[in-house]
Amino acid sequence: MEILDTGNKIIKNVNRVAFGKGSFSSLQELISNKVSDTGYGIIFLDSYFADKNLFQVHERCEIILVDTSQEPKTSKIDEIMDSLRNKHCELPDVIVGIGGGSTLDTAKACSNLFTNPGSAADYQGWDKVKNPGVFKIGVPTISGTGSEATRTCVMTNTHSGLKLGMNSDYTVFDHIILDPILTSTIPRNQYFFTGMDAYIHCMEALEGNYRNPVGDAYSRETLKLCREVFRSKDMLETSCREKLMVASYLGGCSIATSYVGVVHPFSAGLSVVLGIHHCEANCIVMNAMEEFYPKYYEEFHSMAKEQDVQLKKGVASQLTDEQYDRLYESTIIHEKPLYNALGSDFKKVLTKEKVKEIFKKM
């Protein structure tokens, strides 16, 4: 098939990127420079860090703990915003997100909603955000989702069940801090699943029909770094955590000009219907991807084995017809990535029966 242009021509970069061991210590000064004597800041913090004394909280900052047992929902974001709007008459001077993809995405969504009226669901889609959000700083504490670099914040619409982000230049962080020290306490499995989010996204992009030379360059380097990490003796060793942090950032940069493929639509099905987290869901889908990505299927599983990571098996092997119907619907709805991977005939390849068969393989 002919290589097609992704059509994504403008890349909005994160304005400033602080990188390296110890760079987290710069957060305090950054906040102080932003928060006025009468103003305030909001820090969204992954609840995992609630009792970890990760940093000294600026006196004019309020902490909002983000429960990441569930991924962001539009209703949850609206609830947070209602409470904040009731409490404060003025806009915050700064919003900070410290955590994984869910926490960063929550911070990004709230930053936009402070300056754009209405509710979160109103802005799901492309370029619906009209006003720049509050100045926002992102601090990832796990590597792979790339949320620190992207122009989206993914939320599940509470009514429609659709997973869709606020895709907008205004969603991009103004400043991010990439400090590998922050990823030193992550459980092995979670580290692997999340890191693999970058690997899987980039391999889907490079195997797709829609391509962009800038995105391709980011994707290749991301894959290279992921391989170095997941083929090393200890993926959690300091230099590996540093590399995975770079991979996550560059993988996030690649998202702006590329499309995913077969994995992400199936993974969305698992998240929406069975509530499995995005990154783990991606890895579970890889159990059934031999047919579509044979080379990467092989490599992915050999890396999982080397790192002694066990994947859940059979999560979708014995479901009701109604559940399979919903899985089919929430997979096939992602037309752009499926077209990217399989061409215009993707519905002929992925019949209802075939989709069910693939889910059963997981």
Add this chain to the structure above:
Amino acid sequence: MEILDTGNKIIKNVNRVAFGKGSFSSLQELISNKVSDTGYGIIFLDSYFADKNLFQVHERCEIILVDTSQEPKTSKIDEIMDSLRNKHCELPDVIVGIGGGSTLDTAKACSNLFTNPGSAADYQGWDKVKNPGVFKIGVPTISGTGSEATRTCVMTNTHSGLKLGMNSDYTVFDHIILDPILTSTIPRNQYFFTGMDAYIHCMEALEGNYRNPVGDAYSRETLKLCREVFRSKDMLETSCREKLMVASYLGGCSIATSYVGVVHPFSAGLSVVLGIHHCEANCIVMNAMEEFYPKYYEEFHSMAKEQDVQLKKGVASQLTDEQYDRLYESTIIHEKPLYNALGSDFKKVLTKEKVKEIFKKM
């Protein structure tokens, strides 16, 4: 030797990057959105394009042709600024640079000088620029210097003879347009020399003692793209020009967190003492780099051969003692890159006699 941290922890990105064939057509609208009914814009245009009708000039924009037969000098920049300040009471709404590294650097320097008092030389060095410059758009018409992505604009100080940039976050373009159509009329040799600027900078960075994982990632991908271009049958073919444009941008991104090595200091000597342009000077220096970069020496010359590019030989073989003295001085002054390449004993390696011998080999 131990790997050292470059210490460059904060990366300032270009805010927006437009990429792809035809993206140049977006310039008109970008300018229109910036220039008010009573305001004006300034377009610095490489004089090569003076009669090429490259685009329709916005009615409230003034064109300043940049003569690139010589690289930017502080006195020349001051001269342009004096004339502009005499003519206009107000700041321009936008500054555009369309051309190679010299033209882009001229645009960057003038953008800063509109909002910072004094002359160009006052801001040579690190972080001396105190106020954000005028909104600036960069449009490279040749690939390799990476000026479109860097936080510097290199100028030769007319009095001291020192080549040094205004290194500042404020020097970074706000918007760049990377359109490979613009590089279709470049002479072969110039295309090769300039593209090799990216290759040489990145190999120096990767061979250095000071390293940064983000910079390394950019450098590796830049080298990969340069190899694809210069080892292809026709380096000027459309897909190659597209790849080299990406390489130039990513190579520019790598500069923020890396140091060059032996080539650039010697190349600066050739530019300052003999007036040879930066990119060609780099390539000429490669004639004498077998000892320091054997692998890259080999690869560079095989690529030059494959692309049928002839390098000048013997440009510094028969000079006066006074000239060799000046070459030595203007090479050895670049302590940071030489330390990066050769360690703290670099002056023991590069004695005056040795430096002369190296120049004679070119």
